[in-house]
Amino acid sequence: MAELTERAGNALQAAQRKAREAGARAIAVEHLLAGLLEQPDSVAVAVVRALGIEVSKLQREAARLIHATEPEPMPLSERLQVVVDLAAKESKRVGEQAVGTEHLLIAILREGDSLASRALQKLGVSADALRSALSRLEPGAARVASPVRGRISMQSSVLAVIDVQDSFLAPIAQKEKVVARCSFLVEVAGLLDVPIVVTEQYRERMGETTEALRRLLPPGVVRRDKLCFSSYRANGFEEDLAAMARKDIVLVGIESHICVTQTALDLHSAGYRVYVCEDATAARPPDAHGIAMRRLRH
Known part of the structure; x- marks a missing residue:
């Protein structure tokens, strides 16, 4: 597997945990999407926000897509392996030494056939739109504090x-x-x-x-x-x-x-x-x- 950034590695670990919790046979693309969305300081989450998409809404959709099955060892599914390979190519294309969360998110869309990819497409997200939004982020800004959207309440x-x-x-x-x-x-x-x-x-x-x-x-x-x-x-x-x-x-x-x-x-x-x-x-x-x-x- 290609070298991953710390946050990309954390996302894959979160994906594995979610797969185990669901009793899945393998770590699927849907688990990876859910894992990516659990990294609040990641570039992937920042670029989703930059597109005007509520992270919580996408998290709920990812959770809905994860179905429980009987517990088994946790290899990557064939489709997820394709995503990881595409992410490695994406990071290489832009001259990055390691695969980041943004590359994994783009790769989910490039794979195209998974439920996670379809969920993103349903929200109007494309690989090109992600790349465009990514180019507009200030260097390093996405890794610190992305803007918060939405209302707040006195109870929270x-x-x-x-x-x-x-x-x-x-x-x-x-x-x-x-x-x-x-x-x-x-x-x-x-x-x-x-x-x-x-x-x-x-x-x-x-x-x-x-x-x-x-x-x-x-x-x-x-x-x-x-x-x-x-x-x-x-x-x-x-x-x-x-x-x-x-x-x-x-x-x-x-x-x-x-x-x-x-x-x-x-x-x-x-x-x-x-x-x-x-x-x-x-x-x-x-x-x-x-x-x-x-x-x-x-």
Whole structure:
């Protein structure tokens, strides 16, 4: 078998697990499609999103296509072996040294006869469309944080307020606007019973959350002190989110290009859906906020 990237290998392992769970005779193309869709940071998932397709919808279709049979050893099916071979050719065609998730996804379509291929075709996806969407992705962007589409609900959301402290606010030109927008969202979260988590960078030296915002926080909100850029790595923050059992995290605070960005990337890697409020975040350098927002859109 051709050399695989780490995520492509993970996708095949996930496919094998799904085949075992279904009691299949072999790992089929449908199992591979389901395995690919379990890799949230992969190029394959990013390119599916870039085509405007809901990953969850395609996951449900892949699950529907997987049928249970009696358990047996787990070789690749003949059709899946064809897909892997086509993926190797695809990666070679574009000059890649290893087969990636995007090559496997394109190969599923090139194989053409499997149920997984037909499911993609039914959604209007073609190999050429995937290649075109792939060419539009910024280098490396698909491997970090793809844009999140769809609605969020108050039942699945958490509002994370990051480092809105006077010492950081002082040099920011739009500080009044940022505090006002953060305050509005905190008030709305309180009215809707949306949990709020707060972090403060080096509280002993940099001070507490600005008083105008602090007085709006509902009783019981814990403000986590941190000595790192990412709020997700603050002591207790990860555990707070896990206890809430919610997957949509709305981020506000400062600074956009440092702590907000690092928090967003860590949350995304941990499997959360991340929404950054552009008008409730800011940075001291005039152009840093825009750069951060453009990065997080990809």
